[in-house]
Amino acid sequence: MGRLADRALPLPLRNYMQGGADDETTMRRNSAAFDDWLLAQHILVDVSAVDPGTELIGFPSALPLMLSPTGMSQLFHAAGESAVARAAKRAQLPYGLSTMATTSIEAVAETGAMRYFQLYFFRDRGLTKALLERAAAYGYGALCLTTDTTVAGNRERDLRSGMVMPPRFTLGSMMSFAAHPRWLLGTLRNRAFQLANVVGYVDEIGRSGTSVIDYVNKQFDRSATWRDLEWLRAQWGGKLVVKGASSPADCLQAVECGADAIMVSNHGGRQLDGTGAPIDYLPAIRNSIQNRAQLIVDGGVRRGTHVLKAIALGADGCSIGRPYLYGLAAGGEAGVERVLAIFRAEIERDMALMGRTRVRDITAADIAHLSRHRVAELS
Numbered sequence: 001m002g003r004l005a006d007r008a009l010p011l012p013l014r015n016y017m018q019g020g021a022d023d024e025t026t027m028r029r030n031s032a033a034f035d036d037w038l039l040a041q042h043i044l045v046d047v048s049a050v051d052p053g054t055e056l057i058g059f060p061s062a063l064p065l066m067l068s069p070t071g072m073s074q075l076f077h078a079a080g081e082s083a084v085a086r087a088a089k090r091a092q093l094p095y096g097l098s099t100m101a102t103t104s105i106e107a108v109a110e111t112g113a114m115r116y117f118q119l120y121f122f123r124d125r126g127l128t129k130a131l132l133e134r135a136a137a138y139g140y141g142a143l144c145l146t147t148d149t150t151v152a153g154n155r156e157r158d159l160r161s162g163m164v165m166p167p168r169f170t171l172g173s174m175m176s177f178a179a180h181p182r183w184l185l186g187t188l189r190n191r192a193f194q195l196a197n198v199v200g201y202v203d204e205i206g207r208s209g210t211s212v213i214d215y216v217n218k219q220f221d222r223s224a225t226w227r228d229l230e231w232l233r234a235q236w237g238g239k240l241v242v243k244g245a246s247s248p249a250d251c252l253q254a255v256e257c258g259a260d261a262i263m264v265s266n267h268g269g270r271q272l273d274g275t276g277a278p279i280d281y282l283p284a285i286r287n288s289i290q291n292r293a294q295l296i297v298d299g300g301v302r303r304g305t306h307v308l309k310a311i312a313l314g315a316d317g318c319s320i321g322r323p324y325l326y327g328l329a330a331g332g333e334a335g336v337e338r339v340l341a342i343f344r345a346e347i348e349r350d351m352a353l354m355g356r357t358r359v360r361d362i363t364a365a366d367i368a369h370l371s372r373h374r375v376a377e378l379s
Helices: 002-008 011-018 025-036 080-091 105-109 125-137 156-161 171-178 181-189 212-219 226-235 248-256 278-289 304-312 322-354 370-378
Strands: 037-039 054-056 059-061 065-067 095-097 115-119 142-146 239-245 261-265 294-298 317-320 367-369
Touching: 002 011, 002 322, 011 156, 011 322, 025 037, 025 278, 025 304, 025 370, 037 304, 059 065, 065 095, 065 322, 080 095, 080 105, 080 322, 095 105, 105 115, 105 125, 115 125, 115 239, 125 226, 142 226, 226 239, 239 248, 248 261, 248 278, 261 278, 278 294, 278 304, 304 317, 304 322, 317 322, 367 370
Parallel strands: 065 317, 095 115, 115 142, 142 239, 239 261, 261 294, 294 317
Antiparallel strands: 037 367, 054 059
16 A cells, blocks of 8 residues: 555655654654564464454444544545545544644534544634634544644655645656646645635645744644643543653643543654654553553554554554555545555454454453563573
């Protein structure tokens, strides 16, 4: 699917989707860290009926998997967020709509998908409150606060490609755009490209020379504290998810402030480079918060076995971003459906091979760190 997406997208957009911050070490580790853990395999277990269903942030989910909020999906396919939401609905998985989406809160609600809304703290608390009120009015069952983007990360691929939002046809990128006529045709037909949820409140996006990095640095509130999270908890009556935490102490503080779930995330390695992967922190976080909140691993999840390893280490489920964007770029709504079907097939098959028929039966007894395994071999 990744190769199909590569062929479908002009180079600046490929870099934007695939890239991370600085040297991209954290982005690479997000997936590589799963290899440090080994699953147990139990034999002679009746696995004729495997049920991977569970509950995530208040939604009945067909898999221990949800779709992360990702900004500006129409960059990758003209069908954008609505196509992803429809695919998620058919797969019976929760879908997260980003504040920075190119499809509105109202339009995505029309898809009927199980949906939650991702929010940032804007300097204008009136804008923040207006967005959460719209989400509540249109049936978003949970609110997800992203906390790791007070300033934009140093995404050097974008600096090299001159990527600005919306895309500009510069001389340097003209040949790449011209070599992708299908993407270009879809973009030309889609003249409504905009940050649909904030366009009525702020007008910086779209001005000549204004980039997303400029926008983030100018509009997002660097002064937000735990008191602001408490304020948000008081404003929102549904499930509240805090995204971007990895420190066990921070996760515990978020729970103390009223969070129902923690999305353990480093923004796909696109913010602070040099940090660990979400899976690295997961056992300590679960030990810190115990069973007071759900834990969702967001970052580097590429396989069904990744999902099962996260669950064995204490997660309630995982969330994916880049995988479904690859599917969207490669084949629109059908491409997203294909990615979700692959995850379902892998999770069901791997549960059966583990000898586990229900998600709740997967425990710490089903996993060991590679280092401990090697010590056991030598002893």
